[in-house]
Amino acid sequence: MYYYIFDIKKCKKRSLVTDIKNYLSTLGISGEFAYPSAAYTTEELVDLGLSKKYNTIVGIGGDEIANKIAAKLCGNSAALGLIPLEASSDLEDLIGAKSWKEAAENLRFRKINEIKIGKTANGSAFLTSLALDLKMPTEVTVEFKDFLVQAKASSLTISNFNPSIEKIGPDYLDLVLESVDPREPALLSKISNFFGTKKSEKINLSLFRGRSLRLFTNSQVPLVAGGETIAKTPQLIETSDDNLRLIVGKKSLYKCQE
């Protein structure tokens, strides 16, 4: 029933692999284990698992493996389970598990939440966030359906799930852009904030929502999800048409206004 794709590079101690396997057996949810390698990529292992009719594919590792499996399982009846190892706190909040043990217990209860995922035009996916990898403030243009956004951005993140932002709908992406504030030098601002002489006003933060957007920069900039470059600008980014069946725990922070 369970097909585990284990990214053993995320195990700092060798014994952790055995510990996880033993714990899954104790919970009665043991299954077949596969390991991504030069011979078999994560995507190929997902195809292999599906061909063997497993109805639950579990990724053990970080955001990188979670995104890769999610991209393959979106629109499929098989569910995605995750056991986080060195994963981002956003991914842990999405599945509602702060440790691998807690995540393993969630798998046993198999509570499924059907969610959309973020996708890029080149077929890559992200469960939580995608960030523009900017080394310095850069001119960016974002094209939404009815309007165009232009700014010199010091950071830009597109989120499918961000625990600090409530989604307005399951198929909306949240774009957070930090623009350069021309009113005062950054150093002076930092000093005044340090001494508490200035009330911190983050008026250089922008938030936009949309189902689909096009991102442009003057020169090509990488787009990073889970520490891995999954695409480059210019890029079309949108929510998936199909749902992903994701196993979550009671503590999952995923919520929508709709």
Added chain:
Amino acid sequence: MENNVDTIIGINVTIKGNLYNKGSIQVNGSVEGEVKSDENLIIGETAQIKGPVIARVIEISGEVKGLVEATDKLEIHPTGRIYGDINAKSLIIKEGATFVGKSIMPGEAKAAAEVAKPREEVKHEVKSEEDEKDSIEQIADKMGFFSKK
């Protein structure tokens, strides 16, 4: 990040096109186009908008060049500048604010029209002396004054 705000336009960010939200909008940057919200619209000190703005409640501390339409309340703060007409159910203009335009309050439009209407001239019918003489003779004739002769 501000709570309960669907869209925030930060300082030094330019929007071209029409922005419509069911939820609240906060503007600190520039917009060239229509800004419309079913809820609150907060226009910060650094904001510059060229185009109509429409919302339930509007607070203006920045600059708007265009129609401002608040279905509920409009408040212009001391740093607020409006160059355009206002249509608001309830209006607060703080000291120091700039407003160049015409203001209309829905529901009060009829009263405003009456005040603006030019007073009607009272028409008096003035009869000439000849006409008056004729009419006296007609009355006398009817009463038989002349037939008794």
